[in-house]
Amino acid sequence: MKFSRQAESIRTSKILEAAAEINLRNQRGEEIDNLTIGDFDSRIFPVPEALAEAVAAAYRDRETNYPGATGMPRLREAVAEMLKRLCAAPVRAEDVLIAGGTRPLIYALYQTVLDAGERVVYPVPSWNNRAYAELAGAEAVEVEAGADNNFMPRAEQLAPHLGEAALLALCSPQNPTGTLFAEENLREICELVVAENRRRGSGKKPLYVMFDQVYWALTFGGAFRHPLALCPQIADCAVFVDGLSKAYAATGLRVGWATGPRDLLAKMSSLIAHIGAWAPRPEQVAAGMFLEDERAVDRHLERFRERLSARLEAFHEGFRELKARGRGIDAIAPQAAIYLSVKIAAKNMGDEELRAHLLNEAKIGILPFSWFGARDAKNWFRLSVGACRRARIPEIIARLDGALGKL
Ligand SMILES: Cc1ncc(COP(=O)(O)O)c(C=O)c1O
Known part of the structure; x- marks a missing residue:
């Protein structure tokens, strides 16, 4: 070797x-x-013209230094406001962590909540969970979702596996299927997680849940529901990852954000800082300006x-x-x-x-x-x-x- x-x-x-x-x-x-x-x-x-222009302007304005470990304040504020406005998620700017795309956040979350040998449960087909599980040395528990439920997992399929799990990783709208949770399906899963954590009590490590929502803004017909709007009690153990990549056709700009419990985000931020997987500062400045511009965002989406x-x-x-x-x-x-x-x-x-x-x-x-x-x-x-x-x-x-x- x-x-x-x-x-x-x-x-x-x-x-x-x-x-x-x-x-x-x-x-x-x-x-x-x-x-x-x-x-x-x-x-x-x-990418939207206003975003491209703002990136170029930020480079010209010499926004070229380290961006700070948790991200630029204006962008964190803009993300929180956008999530409140567009999907009724009660998010505060202090609870937003910025990184160089969605991937470093997923990687950091797996590393932050999973010890080697602990279990992560996720549905298949799904995108890249196997790789993140292997990188964390975790045991992957794959739950097969079927065409009968648009390849989204049902609560009763997940339930038998949650008692022993450290992380449940979900994605909606989902890659590769282009489908998303029906509201009731999502509510039931959130309630399962809340019940499991109640069972564990406060002394034990909780079951964490990741919601990869990088495609949420590309839902047709307004069917997307933010889990926090359906089940606020999930806030203590849920991390939501998202970014510019898909909704703004900006995969090369490398701007992602996570929202979730502050202590957990702080650990993820330390890990991301060691790798230096921050979002580039000019892109952060530009994304903050762009996301504040409600008309530009709405028109683009x-x-x-x-x-x-x-x-x-x-x-x-x-x-x-x-x-x-x-x-x-x-x-x-x-x-x-x-x-x-x-x-x-x-x-x-x-x-x-x-x-x-x-x-x-x-x-x-x-x-x-x-x-x-x-x-x-x-x-x-x-x-x-x-x-x-x-x-x-x-x-x-x-x-x-x-x-x-x-x-
Ligand atoms: C479900 C899902 N999450 C995350 C990512 C990665 O996004 P990013 O480019 O922001 O790292 C992808 C990319 O294909 C994806 O499909």
Whole structure:
């Protein structure tokens, strides 16, 4: 062994590898529609102009020093106000921690609440929990969520595992499914967590719960509910992570925030400070100014949701037509984020093989749910519209039709 055990066991993301393979093939002259990525093509979905301008201005104004361990006060204030205004979450600026995107916050939370060998419970399919669990040396308890509940976990599925757990990690709206908790489902889970902590009493380490809400502002039809608005008692043990990345097509700006109990955020902040995984100061200054501008935020989000949901709806409609014509295909109606859950049944073909067939024959890149930890979601795939021009969709559907016809 040349490195630490942790380094030896670390794996690069298969998802990033798949995207890199498509990029390489496209550079060599193929024309593959890349529907694999959890990112945006900035020519199609640029960051809001006011945000881009504010970043440039902050660099010019020499906002170029350390940003402070917990983040710039104006941004913390703007995040708290935005969360109060747009999703009825009673958050104070002192309870907001800023970091270089959502990822460092998730990493820091896992490290802060889990000792080696302790259990973290999360549903599958889901994004990257396995990696964070491994990095914390924790035991992963994966709960399989099914198509019957839009791939969101039900309270009764989680309940048997919470007694022994240190962390419950949830994500809504969810990657890879593009679905979100129904209100009652979410309320029941929150109440379970509150009941479990009541059972443990004040002397014991509580069950913590993470809500990754990085896609909340991209929910169609106003269906998102903040857990704190449904179940205020969860505040003592819940951490919410979020950021600019998805809602503002700003994955490269690296600004994320967590809200939660102050003592817990202080520990996360110390950890993040040692890594130096702060959000860059110019981006923080700009994000603070931008998020304060209610009109700019509302205008961007409204238009962005419209453009994303129009693409997802067009795919959904296309798949319904293929289904009506007898192709073994199905999809869950778009609910949120940039993803569609699509079921493609191919006789005698596993999901890996079907993925390769669609890549080679239809020139379409999509990812099986098995890559997101699911064992029982055979035939289900994630389709992302972050890099998709609307005008391409009829042709993509036709090529999919053709490739399935060859099976
Ligand atoms: C559910 C979820 N959380 C967090 C992230 C990471 O976000 P960030 O770019 O802010 O680190 C992603 C990115 O794909 C995601 O899908």
